[in-house]
Amino acid sequence: MLLVRHAVPAPLRPFVAVAHGYRAPALPTGLHRGLPSRHLTLVVELAAPLRVNGPGSAVAAHAVVGGLHTRAALIDATRPQDGLQYALTPLAASALLGLPAAELAERTVDLADVLGRAADRLVEDLAAAPGWAERFARLDAALLDRLCGDVAPVPPEVREAWRLVHGSGGRCRVEELAAHVGWSRRHLSERFRLATGLTPKQAARIARFEATRRLLLDPRRPPLAEVAVRCGYADQPHLAREWRALAGCSVGTWLREEFPFVQDSAPAEGAPSPA
Numbered sequence: 001m002l003l004v005r006h007a008v009p010a011p012l013r014p015f016v017a018v019a020h021g022y023r024a025p026a027l028p029t030g031l032h033r034g035l036p037s038r039h040l041t042l043v044v045e046l047a048a049p050l051r052v053n054g055p056g057s058a059v060a061a062h063a064v065v066g067g068l069h070t071r072a073a074l075i076d077a078t079r080p081q082d083g084l085q086y087a088l089t090p091l092a093a094s095a096l097l098g099l100p101a102a103e104l105a106e107r108t109v110d111l112a113d114v115l116g117r118a119a120d121r122l123v124e125d126l127a128a129a130p131g132w133a134e135r136f137a138r139l140d141a142a143l144l145d146r147l148c149g150d151v152a153p154v155p156p157e158v159r160e161a162w163r164l165v166h167g168s169g170g171r172c173r174v175e176e177l178a179a180h181v182g183w184s185r186r187h188l189s190e191r192f193r194l195a196t197g198l199t200p201k202q203a204a205r206i207a208r209f210e211a212t213r214r215l216l217l218d219p220r221r222p223p224l225a226e227v228a229v230r231c232g233y234a235d236q237p238h239l240a241r242e243w244r245a246l247a248g249c250s251v252g253t254w255l256r257e258e259f260p261f262v263q264d265s266a267p268a269e270g271a272p273s274p275a
Contacts, residue, residue, distance in 0.1 A: 001025070006136045008086075012143055015092035021084045021132050027077040029257050034066070034073035035213065036206050036246050038166060039087035040104060041066045042111070044139065046083045046127050051076035056107035062123040063111035065097065067104025068197040070205065072248040084126070084139055090162075090196040095151040096143050105197030118142075154195045157181035161192055161200060170207030171232045174200045208232050209246050212239065216255065224251065 004021040017039055034041065034052070042065050043050060049060045053076075055069040066073060068090065093101035097114050111119035122142050129135040161177045177200055178185040189199045196203065211231045215221060222230070228239040243251050 004132050006132075008136075009140055009144065011147060012140060015089055015095050015147075016086050016143070017089055018087040019084070019136070021135060022081065024077070024081045026079050030076070030078040031257075032075040032077040033247060033249070033254070033258060034075055035209070036069050036071065037087070037210060038068070038203070038206060040068060040090065040092060040101065041108075042086040042088055044084045044111075044123060044126055045081055046123070047081055048079055050081070050083075052108045054108070056109070059108055059110050061110035061112065063119050064108055065104065065111050065114060066108035067093070067101060067106065068203075068206070069106050069108075070198070070202055071106075071246060073108055074248070084135060086139070086143075091151065091154060093197075095148070096146050098146070100152070100194060101197040102194050103197075105193075115146075155191060157183055157188065158192050158195045161188060162196065162203070165200060165203045166207050166210075168207070169211040169232060170204035170209075172204065174204075205242065205246065209242065212243065216251070217259075 002021075002023040006019040006021065008016045008019050042063075044063045046062065049062055050064055051060045052058065052064060052066075053074040055066070055071055055073060065088075088096070090101040093099055093104060097104075099114065111122075115122075122139070125138050125142070126135050129138055160181050164172050164177055164180065174185050174189065178188045181188060183191075189201075192203070193199050198206070208231050212227055215227045215230065221227075224239065225236045228234075228236045231239065233239040233242065240251060243254070247254055249257075
């Protein structure tokens with residue numbers, strides 16, 4: 001698999017956490033799992049319509065966007081793929097897509113359902129681009145054109161709770177977060193969900209899951225029992241249950257079927273680092 005990393009222009013950096021282009025062969029299993037993370041996902045697939053089954057209704061389109069989710073998106077990988085993928089912050093939902101992040105939670109949708117005909121023009125424009133640099137330039141320009149000054153503000157209390165959830169690897173209890181920001185647990189959970197699409201408890205699950213995935217990808221991967229302890233699970237069976245719930249398969253299945261795919265995703269030589 002070829003992975004080309006890209007640094008987006010400064011005005012997009014509050015909204016685009018990571019951007020890359022990819023070119024991937026068909027996978028032997030015919031399936032790629034889009035795992036839950038702290039980012040929304042924008043994909044423009046140029047080789048053929050991207051077929052995604054869940055979260056939410058199945059979709060097949062050249063451009064899709066997915067909100068924050070707590071179970072894997074199952075992506076058809078029976079054919080080669082060629083396109084761009086941008087990991088978006090929750091703030092990007094209102095700033096770039098014109099809708100609250102909560103409306104995209106647990107859903108993957110055709111970008112045309114969000115942007116209308118502009119999504120089709122974007123796919124056509126990227127398909128006609130002569131190379132990676134021009135592809136990135138055209139997608140960046142399209143997003144910058146949508147960037148407006150009327151972004152719905154996120155309360156500082158929610159920003160702080162989000163920072164603590166992910167800074168602690170999901171180890172902060174909701175009661176502690178609420179006390180820290182000076183809100184009730186109920187009020188924090190509702191405002192957090194409106195801003196991100198997840199409750200603080202769900203976001204903490206995702207943060208622990210991300211920490212687990214980072215350790216599993218480490219060449220010096222420790223035993224699963226140690227991974228469980230380091231990532232805040234009660235024990236290895238607890239980790240196994242959470243991984244299966246969030247990834248849709250066991251840790252062993254993911255390592256056997258997906259790890260070679262992820263491991264081979266080396267950035268192209270000379271490509272810029274992500275923002």
